[in-house]
Amino acid sequence: MKQVINILLGGLIIASQLSGQPDNTEFRSTWVITWEHIHSSWSVAQNKALVREILDNHQAANMNAVLWQVRQSGTAYYNSSYEPWGYYAGYSDPGYDPLAYAIEQAHARGMELHAWFNTFHASSTHAGAPAAEHPEWVCTDRDSIFMNESRALSPGLAAVRDYTLDVAMEIVNNYDIDGIHLDYIRWNEYTNSTRANLTQIEQESQLDGMISEEQIRALENDRSGRYLYDIGHQYDNGIPTGFTTWEEWWRWSVTTFVEDLHDSIQTVKPHVRLSVAALGKYNWSGWQGYGSVYQDAAKWFNEGSIEQLTPMHYHWLDATGFYDMLTGNCPECWSQYIQTGISDGRLFSAGPGSYRFSDANVWYRHPGVVNICRTIPWVDGFQFFSY
Secondary structure, three states, rough: OHHHHHHHHHHHHOOOOOOHHHOOEEEEEEEEEEHHHHOOOHHHHHHHHHHHHHHHHHHHHOOOEEEEEEEEOOEOOOOOOOOOOOOOHHHOOOOOOHHHHHHHHHHHHOOOEEEEEEEOEEOOOOOOOOHHHHHHHHHHHOOOOOOOOEEEEEOHHHHHHHHHHHHHHHHHOOOOOOOEEOOEEEEEOOEEOOOOOHHHHHHOOOOOOOHHHHHHHHHHOHHHHHHOOEOOOOOOOOOOOOOHHHHHHHHHHHHHHHHHHHHHHHHHHHOOOEEEEOOOEEEEEEOHHHOOOOOHHHHHHHHOOOOOOEEEEOOOOHHHHHHHHHHHOOOOOOOOOOOOHOOOOOOEEOOOOHHHHHHOHHHHHHHHHHHOOOOOOOOOEEEEOOO
């Protein structure tokens, strides 16, 4: 009930502001997480009814797109020939194809569906999941010790990039999606000093976007403990050939995957938009994409390796903060770094962390954030986290 109330409130907020946009080209969406759209104990009819309810609520809120989670922790919520069904489907065929049904229902309502795809995060060790079938693909620390919690596959391994590209392209080839939305498209943020002894399901259900102060301190103070290496690129063997720093190689490995996937999509379905859930801060302050997890989202946007940049702007909870982060407080702002992509007409949409507005009891600030973002000509819409 709380989810329904929240999205209906959001609908009132958004709908009340639309009169000034008669062409209705603005991107308006939420992220819909696996556990929000499927339950292993429910019947096919109940799960399908839930999908319809979610999309009806989006339509009532005047949303025109959804970022629908289809891959999580190395498991699938669609008919995959590569990976097992996920935990929230009971690790078994739910009796219908959740992705196919969601696409059908979204399109029936005139809405886009973008397949939300967790890229290198692969915490599941269920039989058939990549971390179970290929434990050698998991990242290691400087001592070549593999991650044993919140596992991530190494973007530095060609085998990982090739496999993950094949998994993504199966979705592109087999489903009538409007976009592929890459999450965890970066190196992981964990160190060997911040293990939390989480259960498998706790690991799978961790949310992306923000990390704890303890984790931020570990990133800054325990760099030697970071899981930024793999069996083919060990710390003791030195910087990989052809690179001058580890940082250069880390960023190259993620960028290579994005570029290869983009090229593959363009070959078969050029209308499918590739977007990325970038960290909310590009390259400034503590928790940021470029320097913390080696994600160069501005490069991808400027060079056309993605069609849409959809950051997770969860640090900011008011209109002034959003305006400054987007364009008003440069160089700690996005506009400083993405002018080429803007000039080339690529899409940029803001990502309010609505769950944080709720937790901080400032839900009422949504209209101010929406209105201030709409004064910036190159902001093309919103993705709210989460449904």
